[in-house]
Amino acid sequence: MPRINLLPWRDELRKQRQKNFSLAAVAAVAMGAVVYLLYNNSINSSIEYQQVRNQFLEAEIALLDEQINEIIDLEAQKERLLARMAIIEQLQKSRPQVVHLIDELVATLPEGVQLTSVAQSGDRLEIKGVAQSSSRISNYMRNIDASDWMGDPDLGVVEVSDQGRRRTAIFTLFATQENPQLSAEEGSE
Template structure:
């Protein structure tokens, strides 16, 4: 039987294969390290780029925030100016409010049966003191006021009515109050009514309004 010794041939092959595996391992390790380094550098650059963008955005936000504050201040000043202008317009519309109130009460007073002794007005609230020949005259005066669009609905209130003597005549002393609306408020109220149902602000249900003259002189 013939024996062949293959050991001297296999040993160099095994050594060559081992060296190749070591070489491939080192090359793969270096390649992996290179890829990881590249990814790390890329990510670091990306982070720095994002940080720079964030800094620029913060700078722009800070710059525009100043304009936003200025805009809010301008809007607030504009609102204040508009409110003042509205007050001025209201005063111009209602500058004859007292005259209208006096005219209203003179026209609503039962003739020869009621006389005023004291008249005071604070804003829209009016207080009247006087004497009348009877409670019926006082009631008629209150009904006349309630029919006027210039008098607040349900605002006519009688404080007291008591017997008094004046010049030998027995009269009824009274005090009442009511709310007299300004002309601008009456205009707004009437304009809100359906068309055709709003009465002229100078007249109210058969009663002459402030500023008009009694019929028949």
């Protein structure tokens, strides 16, 4: 007699396939989770590494900014010191000018002219005085023009007044203070 298998072999085969599929699905999910965790760990590690690099760069940039600010401060201090040195040097060079100017005021003064005031603004001189005549003022202006320490005389005002028997001229003239030493230095440069 032929043998008939009445066992539910198809159900067992289906159960076996379903079990294999479930195991494969669980393994695939587990592999996916492992791959995801490895990828996520790699990305997080790259991000942390880049953040450390960024922090290092920011610290170096801050250090360089401080150094730049120090350099700017030092440059400004250097400019101030150079300006002071230039002023001191100019004062050292112009120190004897006052003495020479007073000597020249006396040396150029002709007989019959008296100075009442001398004012200086920069290199410009304002000279006020009294002369016995206008010709003496002209003579004084020629003397100023011939002087090494003064030049460019310019007559501002002349008022003639009679004082008793004498006739006098009250004058205001302008001149420039010159320095022959500086002129010689500029000429040689």
